[in-house]
Amino acid sequence: VILIQSNGIMERVMEYTYDDDLEELCPVCGDKVSGYHYGLLTCESCKGFFKRTVQNNKRYTCAENQECKIDKTQRKRCPFCRFQKCLNVGMRLEDSNAGKHLLP
DNA sequence: CTAGCCTTGAAC
DNA sequence: GTTCAAGGCTAG
Numbered sequence: 001v002i003l004i005q006s007n008g009i010m011e012r013v014m015e016y017t018y019d020d021d022l023e024e025l026c027p028v029c030g031d032k033v034s035g036y037h038y039g040l041l042t043c044e045s046c047k048g049f050f051k052r053t054v055q056n057n058k059r060y061t062c063a064e065n066q067e068c069k070i071d072k073t074q075r076k077r078c079p080f081c082r083f084q085k086c087l088n089v090g091m092r093l094e095d096s097n098a099g100k101h102l103l104p
Numbered sequence: 105c106t107a108g109c110c111t112t113g114a115a116c
Numbered sequence: 117g118t119t120c121a122a123g124g125c126t127a128g
Contacts, residue, residue, distance in 0.1 A: 034108090036121065045107050051123070052105080076106070 027089040028082060029075040038091040049079070050086050054093040058083075 024033055024041075031043035038050060052058060060080035068074060068081035075082045 031107095038122085043107090044109085047122085048107060048124095049105090055123090058105095079105080 028085045028091075029070055030072050038093060040090055042086075042091070045075075046082075046086060046091075049082065050091055050093070053079070053083050053086075 025031065026033055026043045026046050027040065028042060028046045031045055033041040034044045034047070035041065037047040042050070053060075058079075060078075060083060062068060062078055062080040064078070064081075066081055066084065068078040070078070070082050070085045
């Protein structure tokens with residue numbers, strides 16, 4: 001946790017100490033992030049994908065053992081595991097008051 | 105179905 | 117008035 005103070009008042013709080021990833025890639029697919037989406041930094045693809053999936057109650061099935069490695073190439077092959085990973089990294093459609101900057 | 109751009113709303 | 121993120125729309 002990093003605290004940046006200015007004039008003795010806390011302005012911003014950084015949480016989540018990622019060690020390998022620089023905060024510029026999706027934790028899901030590894031594409032370039034476009035900003036904060038659903039509680040964390042994701043790319044436009046995952047934003048749209050997650051939206052489509054959750055909002056329309058999409059139902060995917062994994063042909064394998066639900067252990068697919070999700071990267072920029074395989075993410076299209078297994079939407080099920082992609083979605084699993086989205087959930088696993090902490091994406092939430094509504095109310096994801098987690099690692100945002102300062103919102104009520 | 106995927107993914108980028110555009111639009112809209114809320115917070116600041 | 118500006119910025120950020122959610123949502124929508126469309127082309128491939």
